[in-house]
Amino acid sequence: MAVNDGLARLVARAQPRHRTTTEFVEATLREAILSGVIAPGTPLRQEDLAETFGVSRMPVREALRQLEARALAEFHPHRGAVVAEISAADGADIGAIRMALEPMALRLSLPGLTAADLDQAEELIAEMDGEADPGRMGELNRRFHMTLYARAGRPRLLALAEQHLLAADRYLRFQFAALGYLPRSQDEHRALLAACRAGDADAACRLVEEHVGQAAEQLTAFLGAREAG
Template sequence: MSPLDCLAPELAGGWRTATEYVEGILKAAILDGRLPGGTALRQEELATRFGVSRMPVREALRQLEAQALVDVLPHRGAVVTAISASDAADGYAIRRALEVAALRRSIPNLTAAQRAEAATLIAAMDAESDPARMGQLNRRFHMALYAAAGHARMLQLVEQELSAFDRYLRFHLAAHGRGEMAQHDHRAMLDAADRGDVEAAVAVLERHLDQAAATIARFFRSRGG
């Protein structure tokens, strides 16, 4: 038996391209948990199963990697990304502690140029559709607001956590769509920073992270994970 046997009921339907066909079916199976983390996705086996050449399979895997649904590992090739409810919960708890502390220290010292950079990054996220690029812009936006915290080690830890959590953001966007980016929270944090209102900015950030944590927890419960 192959882990890909779970795809058999879906091998039908209208798709515009072979790449879209492979990506759509694999994406659905990954998001609903039928293809668990660590499952190997071998190009030759996928091409045979889907009845396509390896080229659309390769492109589909590249697109799934951009959405953090697939990892390409040395000597192993493509595998389904392994994520877990407990890891997500731990990560959000760490981020909440670190980022709130960084934002609280940063806002009184933020320059007009730093606030302008944050505004530019919000606009860039509005215009971006690539999940990988959106993850980078989101990380840069948060770091722009924390930049004046004055604690280099704290900021290093914050950036490490944001980088590690990029896959959860992209997974979240893949599951729920681009509309779930919570740009209204980003704008509210920046508005509070422009006013120098530390407590308002912190309250928005706490809500932002708590809602994101609740959303990913619901996602895992829906999969029975």
Template sequence: MGDKMDPFGKLSPSAVNKPRTAADQVADLLRDAIVTGEIPAETILRQDDLAARFELSRMPVRDALRLLEAEGLVSIHPTRGAFVSRIDAKEAAEIYAIRALIERKALKLSFPHLTTAVLDRADAILLEIDHEQEVGHWGQLNRDFHMELYSLCGNSRLLMLIEQMHRTADRYVRLLLSNFDHRSQSQHEHRQILEACRKGDRSAALHLLKQHLEQGRRKLVKHGARETAG
């Protein structure tokens, strides 16, 4: 099989360098190859083959696959083993449509009660996202930021529903933040929403939140459609 037919062709043991752990380095290399499409969706990721390719034992490869599973890039099945995850464009579109409806409602209700302390906590979470190196933690921090802004909506059931939708969307959020060069854009949009809240401009904050979620939906649907076509 020539290099053009081998999705792992550009991966080599020479690319694994210290001081990061071998598992971190393997995860970085696989992540980049998955994100760029060099390793397509549903490609089987065999631990033995990858360990031989990187001239490592199976343990760091196994740990790397677990890291990528936490990010939503890899699925690990009891019988099928590990394989590159496929984006379900229809599911992503439905989740983000629901999020736009309920989160704008929560922000609208919470807006009159937002305090400087709440907004400062939200700002601190954005700084954590800026400095967090573990992709697997970005989804939780993203959820924390949004929930901080909705925390004073006065409707516990609405907050529970939003939490549920965030858990359902977690894989897609992590995919967005680790793929598609979306992280810096997402942080910029978060800060625009936060600034509108600080200025007391409810209309702008609601509009920016809607745009923020719509951008994520469009990118996921586009990527999912490209995977299906491929």
């Protein structure tokens, strides 16, 4: 058996439609870490990963370097990499970054949002209503947020925002795995969308900041209690 059954399945399902092997390994590993298939703290042995992917150690090494730069893996020279740990402090950190980036993205995007964008956001809210699977839920939530930010015309800002949305989702899945349920925030989503439809930038920015802050607060409360005892 490979190191990690879940990862092996992910690799088997994944279409290596990437241009280079390194890209393929990086994308698959990132997905595995973000989705929780590989638990925080898991050692990432190059040899094992290479075997799982059916490649040599080299693309694995390059992929791990990129994951390190994205804070998804921690490197210790001559000791190897481990999947980034989860902590209340880091969760609060990610929350603070989101609270800074997302209102800015929304403010820049709002004037350019089309009726079609807003309709799609509404549809995503509706889909979330009936969704129980945390993976699908996170995906829908991410798409909802990014739909609202899409017209900001700032690729770097959007990439950073999405990166930290994904990081937050990783924490959320972790919370789900422990608690068995997901905190819902559909009312906040609806209020946010309404403010966007009204074109009220100040209200929308305030709502998204509060919305992100709420999620971060619940998360740190959960993680703080977990770390304390």
